[in-house]
Amino acid sequence: MSGYLDSGLWCATDRPRTDETGAFVREASQFRRRVTAHGGGRHRAEHGRYHLYVSLACPWAHRTLLCRALKGLEEAVPVSVVEPVAGSQGWVFSAGHGATADLANALHALHELYTLAQPAYSGRVTVPVLWDCAARCIVNNESADILRILNDAFRAFQRTDLDLYPPALRGRINAINRFVHENVNDGVYRCGFARSQAAYGLAVRRLFGALDRIERRLARQRYLVGDCLTEADLRLFPTLVRFDAVYYLHFKCSVRRIADYPNLSGYLRDIYQLPGVAATVDMDHIKRHYYLSHRDLNPAGIVPAGPDTDFAAPHDRLRFQDRPT
Numbered sequence: 001m002s003g004y005l006d007s008g009l010w011c012a013t014d015r016p017r018t019d020e021t022g023a024f025v026r027e028a029s030q031f032r033r034r035v036t037a038h039g040g041g042r043h044r045a046e047h048g049r050y051h052l053y054v055s056l057a058c059p060w061a062h063r064t065l066l067c068r069a070l071k072g073l074e075e076a077v078p079v080s081v082v083e084p085v086a087g088s089q090g091w092v093f094s095a096g097h098g099a100t101a102d103l104a105n106a107l108h109a110l111h112e113l114y115t116l117a118q119p120a121y122s123g124r125v126t127v128p129v130l131w132d133c134a135a136r137c138i139v140n141n142e143s144a145d146i147l148r149i150l151n152d153a154f155r156a157f158q159r160t161d162l163d164l165y166p167p168a169l170r171g172r173i174n175a176i177n178r179f180v181h182e183n184v185n186d187g188v189y190r191c192g193f194a195r196s197q198a199a200y201g202l203a204v205r206r207l208f209g210a211l212d213r214i215e216r217r218l219a220r221q222r223y224l225v226g227d228c229l230t231e232a233d234l235r236l237f238p239t240l241v242r243f244d245a246v247y248y249l250h251f252k253c254s255v256r257r258i259a260d261y262p263n264l265s266g267y268l269r270d271i272y273q274l275p276g277v278a279a280t281v282d283m284d285h286i287k288r289h290y291y292l293s294h295r296d297l298n299p300a301g302i303v304p305a306g307p308d309t310d311f312a313a314p315h316d317r318l319r320f321q322d323r324p325t
């Protein structure tokens with residue numbers, strides 16, 4: 001169940017996610033401001049000033065957590081984690097089992113954060129959210145932007161020297177991001193939330209066409225853009241890690257599993273085994289969220305068993321390391 005805000009009032013009902021052809025349509029994020037390193041604009045990067053709100057189940061929030069972990073920004077940008085199952089109040093806080101209280105504002109439900117920022121807000125209440133504790137407002141609720149902000153604006157506070165969006169690779173990263181977003185990240189949702197056979201058929205063909213293409217690319221190189229990790233990988237990984245346990249069954253992405261693709265599954269294990277990444281993957285939150293929150297897709301609320309993939313198993317991706325270019 002996911003409610004929404006209408007002029008600041010919480011409506012605890014589902015509203016259609018599809019257009020007249022039965023195809024899923026994603027709503028645009030409404031908070032799109034930036035944090036900058038030197039404070040051009042209203043929001044200047046400062047240690048501890050910004051708070052990240054996430055769900056461990058959500059693939060969009062997951063990309064921001066991956067960036068935070070890989071750059072060692074945990075202390076600079078603290079985080080609050082919602083409960084995995086979204087019920088009649090949408091996303092709510094409650095400490096325990098991987099979730100936390102709201103550590104910045106002590107609220108009960110995330111929709112209260114949206115109305116604190118904008119009392120007459122209308123729209124969906126989504127994670128991730130980047131909150132400015134000094135200005136007391138939402139800076140941004142678009143994961144693609146938050147990923148960039150965490151990469152670019154917080155360099156003074158990061159503990160590693162990783163740059164996920166290096167200037168020389170930006171054109172290639174942007175191109176692969178568009179392809180992966182349209183066909184894979186959003187593609188699994190277009191399969192799962194389709195309300196006509198035609199819309200589902202189109203989405204599932206595009207999804208597996210794209211996965212087949214990425215599989216071929218990963219036969220030649222370690223990561224999506226050559227042999228160095230970039231934000232493009234942080235945007236693909238959250239969808240891949242959820243795929244066999246959730247999307248394959250719940251969203252009917254059932255042509256092949258990621259486990260059936262040698263390069264994609266090796267790539268998935270490779271990224272999973274980078275320092276800090278495994279701690280961002282909570283399969284219990286992931287499975288409980290999808291199977292218990294979307295009761296229209298799974299009315300009895302049964303969480304299926306398995307597949308218990310061992311993401312820590314060996315992989316062969318180091319074959320691309322230190323080779324002549």
Ligand SMILES: N[C@@H](CCC(=O)N[C@@H](CS)C(=O)NCC(=O)O)C(=O)O
Nearest residue numbers: 002058060124125126127141142143
């Ligand atoms: N464009 C947003 C989408 C985020 C999004 O859809 N998050 C989902 C969780 S996976 C959510 O919070 N959904 C609640 C709702 O739609 O009511 C982003 O990438 O940040």
